Amino acid sequence: MAVLDFKEIPEAHKASGRQDTFELFARDFLSFMGYKIITDPDRGADSGVDLIVEEKRNGVGGETIIRWLVSCKHKAFSGNSVSPADDANIRDRVEAHDCQGFLGFYSTLASTGLSTNLEGMKGKIEYQVFDREKIEGQLLYSAKGLEIAERYFPVSLSEWKTENPQPAKIFVEKPSLKCKVCEKELFDQEDKGVITLWSRIRTDYENEKEHFDHVFWTCRGHCDSELSAYTRKNNSNLIDKWEDISDVMMPTIFIKWVMSIMNEQRAGVIYSDEAFENLKEFLIQVFPHVSRHLTNTELERVKSLGMIPSYLGGLGYEG
Template identity: 35%
Template sequence: MIDCKEIPDGDAWEAFCRDYLVALGLVVEIPPAKGPDGGLDLLVKEQLRGSLASRPFTWLVSCKHYATSGKSVGTADEINITDRLEQHGADGFIGFYSTMASAALVTRLKELRDQKKIESYEIYDGTRIENGFHDAGLSGVLLQHLPKSHTSLRPIHPLLGRYQPLPCDVCGKDLLKASVTKETLGNITFATRYGIGDEPIIESVHFVCKGECDQRMDHLIHNRGLTTAWDDISDYCNPLIFIRRITGYTNQMRTAPNSYANAAHDRLINFYITLSQRTLRQTNGEDRKALIDAIELEGLGV
C-alpha cells in the first residue's frame, strides 16, 4: 500500500500529480505554480484517437491533498467547475486526490457530464493512484515522491527499456503484473523425460496460473509421456530466493550440462530476465524471513 502522507504538502502533491500524469502519457500545458491559480493546479493535454481522425483534449486538473486529515473531497472543495473549465479552455476535469471524492461530488460531476456542461471527468483517488503503479513505467515516479511506499509496493521496473510480460501458457494472463496486486501468482512447471539408464532431461518449461490452468498443463505434459515438477513463481519475486535459484541453476549446468533441452534452457533464461523486472529491488525483513523459510523447507526435502 502507498502512504500518501509521505508527501509533505500541497505543493509537493501537485508536483507528484504532474509527474504521474506525464508518466501516463499526458502533456503538461500549464505546470503547477505558486500563488493564486484561478481554480487550476495543472492543465494537461492528450490526443484522442478515433478510427478515422484524432483531436486534442485538454484536462483541467485540481489537486487536493487531505491525506493527513483523511477527509474526503466534497462539493465545497470543488466549486464553479464549469466556470473554471471555460476560463482555461479545458474540455474535461480531473480530480487528483490523496483521499476519496465524496458521493455528492461524484454525483455533481456526473450531472455536469450528462447535461453536457463538461465532456468528461476522471477522479484519481488514493486507490486508483496506487493501482496505476501496478503497471510498468511508473516505478520512477513512485521512487521519487514516495520512497517508503516504493519499497513496500515493489513495483515492476522495465529494466530493458520496454516491459516484458509473463503470460500464462494456458489462458494468457500476465502473471508478472498479478504479482504486484497480490493475486495468486502461478507456477513454473518442468516437463521431464526419464530414459532407461539415462539422466533425466527437462524437455520444456511452462508458466501457468494455479488451479485450472495448472491442471490442464499437467494433463498435456503427462499425455506426452513426461513427468512434471513445479515451483512457485512468487518465490522468484523475493530477490534473495531469486539469486539462490539462479546460482542453483548455474551450478546444475556445470555438473549436468545436458539436464535441460535447448528450448527449456532458453525459456528459463528468458524467465529469469522477465522476473528481474519485479525482483531487482531493495530487500526487507519479510524477504529475509521468506528466504530462511525456503532454506528450511529445502533441508526437509519439501
C-alpha cells in the same frame, strides 16, 4: 490494498519549500496520460486554477481540443474527502479561464456532495476526477508510470517492487519458458508449472552413476501427466523427480539448485546432451527472475523449507 502512500508527498499548506509537490505531481501525471500542459503550477494566488491542460480528441468530424481546468486537492494527511466547499464555484471558474471541462486531481476521494454537484453540471461542462485509486491504477502498469511513481513515492514503490518482482533486464530478449506440451508461456501463468528430470533406474547404487536422459518443463496437471505418460511409454527404465518452477525462481532455491548441479558434476552424475542443454536453457531463462530480493511470502516459504530435510526436498540438513 493501496500501494502508494500519498503522505509521501508533502502537505500543500505548509511552507516547507516543497508545498507545491502535489501540483507538480499532477502536472507530470497528466503529461504522462497524454494531456498537453498549457499552464504550469506556480506559487501565490491561483484564482481557482492550479493547472490548465489540453486534450486532443480525434473523431469522424475531425480534431477537437478540450481545455481542462485542473484543481489539485491534497488531503491525504487528514484523510478527508474533497467537499463542495473545497472545490466551490466550479462552473464559474471553468468559464472564467476559457475552459470546457473540470478535472479534479485528489489524493483522497470526492465527497458524495461534490460528486452530486459535478453530476448536475453534465451538459454544461465536462468533468472528470482522478482520485487516489485511479491515479495508482494508471501508474503501476507501465514503465513510464513506474518512473513517475518512483519519483514521488520512493518508499511505497520500493516496497511494491520487492513484493511484485520483475525480471532483471540482463539479456536482449525477454525471458521465456514455454510448456513442452501446449507451448503456453509459463512465466505468464499464475502457476508457473513444474520442471521434471528423468533419470535411469539404478540397481547398483555403488557402481552406477546417476544418469539423466531428459529435462522437461510443463504446465502442472494435464500437460505434465501427458508428457510423463509419453516418456514412460517410450522408456520404462526411467524415473522422474520434479520441482515447482515458482520455487526455483526464488533466489535461495535457485542457489541450492546450482550448487546441487555442481556437486553432481563433481560426483560424476551423467546428463545426456539433450538433458544438459535443456537444463542450461532452464537456468538461463529463470535467472532474470532470480536477480532480486525475496518477497515476504518467499521468506516464509524458505523458512518452512528449512525445516524439511533435504532428502525430502527441503533445505534442511540431514542428521
